[in-house]
Amino acid sequence: MGDSSINPLVLIGVGSSFAFSGLFYQLYQEKKKELKKLKEIPVFKPDQHFVKVLNSTPHKRIQYVAVEGVVQADVEPLASQFVPRCFGVIQKIAMEEQWKYFNYVTKTWNSRTVNKKETNNSVPFSLVSPGSYMPDVYVRVQSPLEASGCFLERVHFKVRRAEEGVVDVVLQGLSGEKPVAMVQSEEMLRVGSSLTGFGEVVLEGGQVVRLQAPQDGRKYILVPSDYRSFMDRHEASASMWKKLTAVTGITGASLLAGLVYNVIGKQDDKSK
Numbered sequence: 001m002g003d004s005s006i007n008p009l010v011l012i013g014v015g016s017s018f019a020f021s022g023l024f025y026q027l028y029q030e031k032k033k034e035l036k037k038l039k040e041i042p043v044f045k046p047d048q049h050f051v052k053v054l055n056s057t058p059h060k061r062i063q064y065v066a067v068e069g070v071v072q073a074d075v076e077p078l079a080s081q082f083v084p085r086c087f088g089v090i091q092k093i094a095m096e097e098q099w100k101y102f103n104y105v106t107k108t109w110n111s112r113t114v115n116k117k118e119t120n121n122s123v124p125f126s127l128v129s130p131g132s133y134m135p136d137v138y139v140r141v142q143s144p145l146e147a148s149g150c151f152l153e154r155v156h157f158k159v160r161r162a163e164e165g166v167v168d169v170v171l172q173g174l175s176g177e178k179p180v181a182m183v184q185s186e187e188m189l190r191v192g193s194s195l196t197g198f199g200e201v202v203l204e205g206g207q208v209v210r211l212q213a214p215q216d217g218r219k220y221i222l223v224p225s226d227y228r229s230f231m232d233r234h235e236a237s238a239s240m241w242k243k244l245t246a247v248t249g250i251t252g253a254s255l256l257a258g259l260v261y262n263v264i265g266k267q268d269d270k271s272k
Helices: 008-039 048-055 166-175 227-271
Strands: 061-073 087-103 108-122 125-128 138-141 153-161 177-190 194-204 208-212 221-223
Touching: 008 227, 048 061, 048 194, 048 208, 061 087, 061 138, 138 194, 194 227
Parallel strands: 138 208
Antiparallel strands: 061 125, 061 194, 087 108, 087 177, 125 138, 153 177, 194 208, 194 221
16 A cells, blocks of 8 residues: 555656666766777877977887877868858868658658759868977878868858749649758868877878878877867766766655655554
């Protein structure tokens, strides 16, 4: 009889709280491991110290490092097609049409993207030390389009709505399809922006370092910020999972304690 008075919603709340606490704790532990591995990676800037370190290594090569610097084009940079005085070393232009098609079974209009076109352009570029007007050390970034990481900045985005006339509405009703909009966007890796690359480095020619995809299977990554900002984001993520673990765990414990207290209280009342 005493068990029947327990609110099932409270039991669901207790179970859900502990389940989420366990999930968040697992995510926190995974992020901690990732942070530990990231902190073990050597970090360099394109300077003479970096060149000296490479010169002292076998084959003038380090398998995996993080290099932070500023993007500088090795040749004439790419000009934005939509933004004046905006130059970059990687450019991605995308255009797509958005249409709606009438579903005669459900009697509804469904959206669909058609005629999607994408153009990618790039020029060779290097990383140089921040604030250096005449750099003497360059880190040439090899095959940047093969690297992972969202390192492109959206510099242009425009949606052109389709205009409808009376004749268009009639034709669309007969055909069961109609244009909605034309979407146009441009993304670039801009000259002068901060970039951190994770990969293998090789010294060639004395003052030029090549950053490339690692040969040991680790990820080749380009990050659109300096190393400290990159680490701050990971530490903030770990802190978030840790707080969520504590909040959900305390909530579950509080609900469970309240449930036990109510059950014991009712049993005492019945015994009296």
